[in-house]
Every structure is written in C-alpha cells, then in structure tokens.
Amino acid sequence: MSVPRRVLDERPRIASALEAKALIEAVLEALSALSHLVGEETELVRAGRLPEAMTREPRKTELAGIYMRGVEQVKLNAVSLARFVPEQVKRLKTAHLSFQTLIETNQIVLATARAVSESIVRDLAADANRPSRAAGYGPTATVGAGAFARPNSGPLMVSRRL
Template identity: 45%
Template sequence: MAPGAEPVRVGDRAGAESLVAGILAVMDELEGVLAAESGHVRHGRLREGLAQDARKTDLSGAYLRGLEVVKANAVALARFAPDRVAALREAHARFAAAVETNQTVLATARTVSESLLKTLSTELSRGSQAQGYGGHRPAASPYGAVGRAPLVLSRHL
C-alpha cells in the first residue's frame, strides 16, 4: 500500500481471492528472482546475480505492502476465503525457505570474498615488512622488484 493511498478493505469473496492471488503472484515472482540470484552467485557470476537487484527491491516492497493489507484484512479473509488463507500460509512457508537459502548463499559469498581479500592483503604486505634480525632494513618497494608492474585490485564486483 503506497503512502497516502486509500486502505484496501475486503468485503466479499471475490475481493478476498483477488487479494490473496495478488500476494501469491508477487511471492512467486520474488522467489524466482531470489532463485536466479542464488544460482548465479553460487557459480561465481556475481555481476549477473546482482543484476536484478532493483527488481528484487521493488518486489520486496510490493510483498511487504501486500502483507500489511493481508494483516489488516485477516478477519475478512478468514471469513470469505479460508481455503485461500491456508494456501497463502503454505506458500509463505515455501517462500521463507527460499529467502533463507538466498541469504545463506549471499552470506557465504561475502565470507569467501572477505577471506580472499584478507589473504591477498596479507600476501601483498608481507613484502613490505623488513626481514631478519638486527638492524633496520629499508622496506621493499610496494611495486616489487624493478621492472614489475604493480598489482591492481578492484574491490568493485
């Protein structure tokens, strides 16, 4: 429901079924976007996985607004379409599992990326530390041996 919009009120079976069908359609579409994102990220295709971010945001907003309308009309939905409410509960349980899977995949990808960056940083900084015991030695050049090009790391995925 958009800010300032007239609240949706369910007054008959057709309205109840329409409301449930609408929220189910949004959930199905959002679940598809999440599954595609998870699949791309699992296979290391981060750019493709994050390409639908705007669509995912729009669908998430529509889903949350739909849930608000469903909550506001819970009594009417139970009265006019109890079978559709049961279907909505089942679909919501499946959707919650899809969201959890997506969050697990994204968290794993983030952890792996951070680990790789930390390892790379450690390896790169190892050469700039003075080696050995005794007197101070000048730190090695950040560009490595003469004639080598510096390593460039992009943090943008």
C-alpha cells in the same frame, strides 16, 4: 511476471469472497515473482556471477515492496479473509513458509560469498604487506636454505570485476 499492482496499491476493506480471493491471488502472484527472482539471484551468486546477480536488485526491491503492501492488506483484512476464503489463506501461509526457506538459503549463499571475498582480500593484503627483501640480511638474518623468502616479488594486481 506481471503483478496486479492495482489490487495491492489500494487499501480496500474486503466485503466479499470475490474480493478476498482477488487479494490473496495478487499477493500470491507477487510472492511467486519475488521467489523466482530470489532463486535466480541465489543461483547466480552461487555460480560466482555477481555482476549479473546485482542487476536483479531493482526489480527485487520493487517486488518486495509490492509483496509487503499485500501482506499489510492481508493483515488488515485477516478476519474477512479467514471467513470468506480460508483455503486460500492456508495456501498463502504455505507459500510464505516456502519463501522463508528460500530466503534462508539466499542468505547462506550471500554470507558464503561475502566470507570468501573477505578471505581473498585479507590474503591479498597479507601478501602485499609481507617484506620483499631477503631474510638473510639484518639482525634477524637466517642463513642457508630459505634465506630468500620472496626474491623478485613483482607488483600486485587486483581485479575489481569478480
């Protein structure tokens, strides 16, 4: 999606309804592109396709910057925008609220992925640090069933590509 950067890179004062509409449309377009990308990222993380999700990061950062510059312009021109295009301002507020909901969902999915990966690493560390000798020797020896907790434990292999 192509975002009209020219409108958002400048810091004009809004003096007409046409300029007001152009600013709101540019911010909405940037928000739409950013929302689409965050939605894709959320679905990829949810599906466990983390490397593919990470490829979205540079574009997401770029779009977030464009959107934030647009929001700053909207704030600078709030009075003019409310006077010239009040319906467009309502549209922008509604879109922003929808984006906040999308971001909350994204954060929940990312937190879940982080918790799962931490749990996996913690379990692997516990398994790697568990004694591999038979429990039937030494001062705390137990004899009978279960005396050999982990006979023949082999090397541990961890995949770095999740």
